[in-house]
Amino acid sequence: KNEVEQSPQNLTAQEGEFITINCSYSVGISALHWLQQHPGGGIVSLFMLSSGKKKHGRLIATINIQEKHSSLHITASHPRDSAVYICAVNFGNEKLTFGTGTRLTIIP
Amino acid sequence: DAGITQSPRHKVTETGTPVTLRCHQTENHRYMYWYRQDPGHGLRLIHYSYGVKDTDKGEVSDGYSVSRSKTEDFLLTLESATSSQTSVYFCAISYSGRNTEAFFGQGTRLTVV
Numbered sequence: 001k002n003e004v005e006q007s008p009q010n011l012t013a014q015e016g017e018f019i020t021i022n023c024s025y026s027v028g029i030s031a032l033h034w035l036q037q038h039p040g041g042g043i044v045s046l047f048m049l050s051s052g053k054k055k056h057g058r059l060i061a062t063i064n065i066q067e068k069h070s071s072l073h074i075t076a077s078h079p080r081d082s083a084v085y086i087c088a089v090n091f092g093n094e095k096l097t098f099g100t101g102t103r104l105t106i107i108p
Numbered sequence: 109d110a111g112i113t114q115s116p117r118h119k120v121t122e123t124g125t126p127v128t129l130r131c132h133q134t135e136n137h138r139y140m141y142w143y144r145q146d147p148g149h150g151l152r153l154i155h156y157s158y159g160v161k162d163t164d165k166g167e168v169s170d171g172y173s174v175s176r177s178k179t180e181d182f183l184l185t186l187e188s189a190t191s192s193q194t195s196v197y198f199c200a201i202s203y204s205g206r207n208t209e210a211f212f213g214q215g216t217r218l219t220v221v
Contacts, residue, residue, distance in 0.1 A: 045212075090206055096200075100149065
């Protein structure tokens with residue numbers, strides 16, 4: 001079965017801390033997406049990657065195809081980073097399979 | 109921001125009534141999706157479309173139907189709403205479906221009482 005697992009489910013950190021959110025998947029994929037959802041808000045695409053590493057501002061996403069694992073890092077975290085972060089993958093088709101999300105809370 | 113609009117944004121309806129949610133895009137993307145989001149579950153695919161009049165079922169399609177008569181509009185219909193369909197519904201679009209970025213609407217909160 002094609003599955004996506006995220007960890008941790010919840011994460012609370014102090015402002016300024018380095019944050020890591022993990023995503024593992026069960027079988028080979030064609031692409032992996034990181035999404036952000038603020039409370040009561042819509043869903044925004046942060047990254048799409050199929051290999052290596054991407055960086056946008058304080059956010060960095062990496063993927064290890066051999067280990068079937070991706071990480072989302074946030075440097076110098078800020079309270080506005082508080083949101084649910086969702087990992088989603090294309091298992092070689094046009095549909096996305098989603099993880100259950102990681103709820104991140106950054107305390108000032 | 110990608111031009112994708114969902115309507116209505118909020119709706120309360122009674123059990124047994126029909127409900128239609130609309131997703132409108134201005135990006136001319138080929139693929140359109142309807143998902144539901146429930147606590148404890150990841151987003152789950154209801155139906156998707158890969159072109160005008162071309163649709164297929166997702167993992168939670170029972171009780172839902174869809175139509176796409178124009179590239180820009182994708183309608184989700186609950187023929188007879190049930191309390192189990194209380195959820196937040198998201199529409200998404202994608203240029204080619206596979207290995208392309210997905211853009212999401214703001215969501216529709218549906219409550220069936």
